[in-house]
């Protein structure tokens with residue numbers, strides 16, 4: 044278990060409460076959370092990222108859980124190259140230059156940006172910027188990667204191809220992912236489990252029973 048919510052509620056005020064929510068994220072899961080505006084997606088993300096503390100119920104993380112969120116705005120450093128945006132977290136951790144650049148090259152290759160290492164951020168398209176943001180998060184190998192509508196500002200074609208790549212990345216790395224989207228089709232195409240939110244509650248959890256190939260043989 045990476046994170047477990049048991050009857051978790053978050054109350055903004057007396058009128059507006061999200062929950063109670065019951066949800067468990069297991070290692071290697073690819074969950075998508077889908078729901079219309081106001082259904083509680085951002086509130087759930089804020090709870091999972093530790094920004095909000097539940098006002099009721101129990102929210103439990105496995106010890107030492109590290110969580111990284113990628114948002115719609117990729118928030119890259121414009122003065123750095125693509126490669127050096129990706130190395131940033133490892134720099135903060137004190138990894139050697141050789142090690143961080145080698146890992147950043149591999150992460151950029153994983154997101155389909157081999158050959159773009161030296162580009163400045165303004166020399167990249169919107170989709171490419173999102174890929175850099177994804178590589179920057181993946182390189183840190185978080186226990187849980189939260190994706191907050193990361194493709195919503197992109198054109199449909201770029202959106203589809205990035206979505207497909209995300210699925211491949213999940214299958215290849217087993218990275219635990221929780222993707223928030225308002226697009227039902229995207230949610231079902233990509234994830235293994237779809238959590239449907241409505242009026243601040245989990246209306247349904249659809250188990251699509253797709254497992255990352257490398258996890259198929261494991262009993263978990």
Ligand SMILES: Nc1ncnc2c1ncn2[C@@H]1O[C@H](COP(=O)(O)OP(=O)(O)OP(=O)(O)O)[C@@H](O)[C@H]1O
Nearest residue numbers: 055056059061078079080081082083084085086087
């Ligand atoms: N700061 C706030 N103060 C009071 N109520 C809030 C606040 N933020 C959100 N809410 C309420 O909490 C509920 C869930 O909102 P939330 O932002 O989590 O939904 P959402 O699914 O992320 O919506 P969107 O897709 O529009 O971002 C809604 O009823 C909303 O009105």
